[in-house]
Amino acid sequence: LPGVKVVMPSNAYDAKGLIIAAARDDNPVFVVLNKMSLALQAEVPEEMYEVPIGKAHIVREGKDLTILAIGRMVHEAVAAVAPLKELGIDAEVIDVRSIQPFDSDTAIASLRKTHRGLIIHEAVRFGGFGGEIVAQLQEQAFDYLDSPIARVGAPFSPVPFSPALEKVYIPNADSIVAEVRKTLGM
Structure with missing residues (x-):
């Protein structure tokens, strides 16, 4: 959507701040809310505040791998930190x-440090927005990378409405660990 900003908060605090920022923005902003992320307990101040559109947030610092996550997948990325640590990988999450504008500066700074990257999102892996982010980062940070940036996304199929099928369809911490192992030849 040319000219439209797109944000996807991972928690209630960011949701409120991004919605306020979107309301105050002179441009159209599409806010994607995930009910499962918003249901998580979080401290949300009553006063007005903004979370800047186009600015990523480093949830956890690491030195071996950059995990770029969006929306609910941030929680899955954090859940993958411990199993990755057991493999000797210290992941930055x-x-x-913000999908558009994307904060490439934060991502590239992290990739310069870790030399490896992975993006996880709920969209389909093929044709999802993660592919565009990976393309941008491969172009802008190629010299800093020791391996191609990996992607974790949903399979190219209809979205299931059964909780049992959703568990198989939606990417999770195990998906992240499996992709990292594959990418690193472990």
Whole structure:
């Protein structure tokens, strides 16, 4: 959508701040809300505040791998930190927050440090917005990378409405660990 900003908060605090920022923005802003992320307990101040559109948030610092996550997948990325640590991988988790504009500066700074990257989102892996983010980062940060940036996304199929099928369809911490193992040849 040319000219439209797109944000996807991972928690209630960011949701409120991004919605207020969107309301005050002179441009159209599409706010994607995930009911499962918003249901998580979080401290949300009563006063007005803004979360800047186009600015990612480093949730956890690490030195071996950059995980770029958006929306609910931020929680899955954080859940993958412990199993990755058992494999000897210290993962940095970045909450992308804003798909358009994308904060490439934060992502590239992290990739310069870790030299490896992975993006996880709920959209389909093929044709999802993660592919565009990966393309941008491969172009802008190629010299800093030791391996291609990996992607984790949903399979190219209809979205199931059964809780049992959703567990198989929606990417999770296990998906992240499996993709990291594949990418690193472990």
